[in-house]
Amino acid sequence: MWFEEIHNGFFKQAVKVEKKLAEKRSRYQTIEVYESKEFGRIMVIDGHGMLCDKDEFIYHEMIAHVPVCTHKDPKRVLIIGGGDGGTARELLRHEGINVDMVEIDEEVVNISKEFFPQFDEVWSNPRFNLIIGDGTEFVREAKDKTYDIVLVDSTDPEGPAEGLFNKTFYAHINRILKDDGIVVAQGESWWIDMPLHKEIMRVIGDFFKITMPYRFEMYMYPGCNWNFIVGSKFYHPTADIILQRADLIDNLKYYNSDIHISSFTLPTYVKKELGELYKW
Numbered sequence: 001m002w003f004e005e006i007h008n009g010f011f012k013q014a015v016k017v018e019k020k021l022a023e024k025r026s027r028y029q030t031i032e033v034y035e036s037k038e039f040g041r042i043m044v045i046d047g048h049g050m051l052c053d054k055d056e057f058i059y060h061e062m063i064a065h066v067p068v069c070t071h072k073d074p075k076r077v078l079i080i081g082g083g084d085g086g087t088a089r090e091l092l093r094h095e096g097i098n099v100d101m102v103e104i105d106e107e108v109v110n111i112s113k114e115f116f117p118q119f120d121e122v123w124s125n126p127r128f129n130l131i132i133g134d135g136t137e138f139v140r141e142a143k144d145k146t147y148d149i150v151l152v153d154s155t156d157p158e159g160p161a162e163g164l165f166n167k168t169f170y171a172h173i174n175r176i177l178k179d180d181g182i183v184v185a186q187g188e189s190w191w192i193d194m195p196l197h198k199e200i201m202r203v204i205g206d207f208f209k210i211t212m213p214y215r216f217e218m219y220m221y222p223g224c225n226w227n228f229i230v231g232s233k234f235y236h237p238t239a240d241i242i243l244q245r246a247d248l249i250d251n252l253k254y255y256n257s258d259i260h261i262s263s264f265t266l267p268t269y270v271k272k273e274l275g276e277l278y279k280w
């Protein structure tokens with residue numbers, strides 16, 4: 001038995017799986033969990049691999065620690081999406097940080113609690129606040145200058161996540177971030193979908209002085225080469241890295257200060273394609 005993911009109708013990758021452990025049709029999407037020998041448990045939403053035991057640490061460490069080790073003193077962080085709990089687990093490693101997480105689909109949280117025990121410590125942490133709701137509505141209602149960092153840990157721009165990729169959404173992100181705030185968004189992939197990657201760069205770049213992509217490898221994602229995009233009002237993600245913080249986080253498996261800095265290097269074809277969208 002195989003779990004196959006087809007990307008944009010032109011690219012297919014497949015993982016050998018032993019069995020399907022769960023399938024749940026929620027109000028918003030279909031969530032599945034597979035068991036596999038090589039990748040461990042795999043969470044799939046609407047046919048797209050979200051995370052698996054083998055490499056979830058890469059995605060979650062990279063979305064969280066890059067902005068946290070760039071900002072001088074982050075205290076309040078908002079996650080939009082992120083229902084599995086992985087991004088929150090990484091943020092909560094930093095003692096001074098409080099996390100609000102707005103996830104639209106409670107079933108993602110329930111499935112994660114049942115099948116992914118590595119996120120267990122998140123759900124009862126007193127510094128963690130889960131809000132079940134639509135991220136677009138939450139940011140519209142949130143007060144000005146509330147957050148130091150916002151992380152958009154969303155699915156692809158279809159279904160419930162469609163509204164998390166447009167200008168209205170980022171105008172609110174800009175408004176609810178403090179004057180030295182940072183946003184990091186799941187930036188799709190410059191390798192497999194340059195037009196979509198550029199579109200997200202453009203939308204974020206309309207509001208943030210510094211707009212830079214960084215990369216990480218994710219074996220579960222089509223093509224393996226994937227990107228986050230950072231938008232920053234003040235701090236520079238490589239020049240302002242706080243080395244003492246970056247290399248002193250306990251129990252990490254991927255992130256360190258060398259990875260932080262090197263993940264921002266761009267291949268020449270990407271530099272050319274991004275042109276003025278790359279604001280450093």
Ligand code: SAM
Pocket residue numbers: 049050051059080081082083084102103104105108133134135136153154155156160161162163164186
């Ligand atoms: N890292 C994953 C990836 O890109 O493959 C995404 C992880 S996480 C499971 C994405 C979450 O975003 C999902 O649980 C989904 O329900 C949530 N989501 C989608 N649209 C949303 C919205 N409008 N507001 C809040 N959460 C949303």
